[in-house]
Amino acid sequence: MNISEISNRIYYAGVNNRTSELFEELWPIPHGVSYNSYVVVGDKIALIDTVPACYCIKFLYKIADIIGNKNIDYLVINHMEPDHSGAIQIIRNHFPEIKIIGNNKTAEMIQGYYGISDNIIVVKENDTIDLGAGKTMRFTMTPMVHWPETMMTYIENDKFLFSGDAFGCYGALNGAVTDDVAYTDDYIPEMYRYYSNIVAKYGVMVQNALKKLAPLEIGYICPTHGPVWHKRSKEIIDIYSSLSRYEAEPGVVIAYGSMYGNTEELVEKIAWELSQSGVKKIKIHNLSHTNVSFVLADIMRYKGLIIGGPTYSNSLFPAVDNLVKAIKLREIKNRSFAYFGSFTWAPAVTKRIEAEIEHLKIDVVASPFNMKQAPNPDIAEACRILAQNMAAAVL
Ligand SMILES: Cc1cc2nc3c(=O)[nH]c(=O)nc-3n(C[C@H](O)[C@H](O)[C@H](O)COP(=O)(O)O)c2cc1C
Ligand SMILES: [Fe+2]
Numbered sequence: 505m506n507i508s509e510i511s512n513r514i515y516y517a518g519v520n521n522r523t524s525e526l527f528e529e530l531w532p533i534p535h536g537v538s539y540n541s542y543v544v545v546g547d548k549i550a551l552i553d554t555v556p557a558c559y560c561i562k563f564l565y566k567i568a569d570i571i572g573n574k575n576i577d578y579l580v581i582n583h584m585e586p587d588h589s590g591a592i593q594i595i596r597n598h599f600p601e602i603k604i605i606g607n608n609k610t611a612e613m614i615q616g617y618y619g620i621s622d623n624i625i626v627v628k629e630n631d632t633i634d635l636g637a638g639k640t641m642r643f644t645m646t647p648m649v650h651w652p653e654t655m656m657t658y659i660e661n662d663k664f665l666f667s668g669d670a671f672g673c674y675g676a677l678n679g680a681v682t683d684d685v686a687y688t689d690d691y692i693p694e695m696y697r698y699y700s701n702i703v704a705k706y707g708v709m710v711q712n713a714l715k716k717l718a719p720l721e722i723g724y725i726c727p728t729h730g731p732v733w734h735k736r737s738k739e740i741i742d743i744y745s746s747l748s749r750y751e752a753e754p755g756v757v758i759a760y761g762s763m764y765g766n767t768e769e770l771v772e773k774i775a776w777e778l779s780q781s782g783v784k785k786i787k788i789h790n791l792s793h794t795n796v797s798f799v800l801a802d803i804m805r806y807k808g809l810i811i812g813g814p815t816y817s818n819s820l821f822p823a824v825d826n827l828v829k830a831i832k833l834r835e836i837k838n839r840s841f842a843y844f845g846s847f848t849w850a851p852a853v854t855k856r857i858e859a860e861i862e863h864l865k866i867d868v869v870a871s872p873f874n875m876k877q878a879p880n881p882d883i884a885e886a887c888r889i890l891a892q893n894m895a896a897a898v899l
């Protein structure tokens with residue numbers, strides 16, 4: 505219906521999902537998500553990435569709107585995750601002559617997922633395929649951003665980078681595709697969230713990818729989710745660069761669980777003391793109410809992190825346990841950290857958190873403590889010291 509030419513015979517062929525509650529059945533997507541695919545028209549035609557299998561019909565109509573009854577010569581698979589590879593079979597059925605382009609790891613996955621082993625062109629770092637009419641595709645391997653087979657495709661003349669999940673974000677597209685036309689400020693927090701939920705563990709690999717991209721002149725960044733970045737492309741690369749190095753702003757996240765409110769009182773006390781010490785950005789999350797997805801995004805953004813929670817069956821309160829494990833999984837680094845617990849008969853919180861964070865490169869800035877039953881003056885003093893140390897560490 506709508507033919508969206510991004511620039512110079514490069515078209516958008518993606519779809520929007522505004523019905524799923526959760527991305528990967530894990531991460532809330534209140535504003536939906538897009539699965540982006542692109543059509544590059546030279547003398548030959550290439551399709552870059554596909555969409556989830558359930559959107560195949562819509563996808564074929566979109567492609568037909570763009571190319572009419574022409575053939576697609578190549579399907580470039582930058583990433584094999586099924587939200588991008590799901591339409592491979594139907595595209596092959598539709599265009600039986602099509603050649604699938606991927607690297608050796610892609611080829612193995614295409615065989616495993618879809619039983620396809622013929623008509624595959626295996627490319628290596630810096631290989632090129634010329635579509636004619638000034639459209640040469642160059643391939644760059646970017647392993648673990650965020651699967652082992654991930655690669656990027658660059659069109660030299662047009663300075664287009666098809667980046668896979670990198671530089672992508674949650675949020676369906678609302679009409680326009682590029683940031684020249686669409687209002688994109690609302691996508692930026694969703695980029696932090698997408699990165700912290702899905703990519704954060706692979707910071708080193710993201711840096712390696714950024715090093716490879718550094719010599720390229722990049723006009724348009726075409727990710728597999730979210731808007732196409734053009735006027736903001738430098739800013740978007742800077743965000744990724746900063747996130748992959750675990751850089752942070754001077755603020756503090758306090759994430760807690762509390763059943764009866766005693767632990768929560770300490771949170772209020774600590775937040776007040778932080779504010780008295782000059783910390784302006786203080787983000788408090790009750791982990792029973794805020795999905796860990798949003799908490800992780802704030803943790804990736806701010807320098808300070810404080811976690812508190814009740815002892816629960818000689819272990820951590822489940823919502824707190826979930827967050828601590830999510831932090832450990834992502835090997836979050838360069839943070840100033842403090843933690844405390846509460847209990848009624850036998851404390852378990854601080855020793856459990858200590859065990860979980862043992863190998864993380866984070867600074868514990870205050871002595872962990874456990875409150876017995878309810879706040880008292882000694883505990884209030886421990887909160888004040890914790891907050892002062894944290895303020896000194898992040899400001
Ligand atoms: C299901 C359940 C299990 C608990 N397990 C323990 C425990 O193993 N050790 C302990 O000292 N307190 C345990 N408690 C008590 C709470 O940890 C304690 O009351 C805590 O301080 C409550 O903090 P809150 O007021 O912030 O919810 C348990 C409470 C519940 C409801
Ligand atoms: Fe992915």
Ligand SMILES: [Fe+2]
Pocket residue numbers: 585587588669728729
């Ligand atoms: Fe994806």
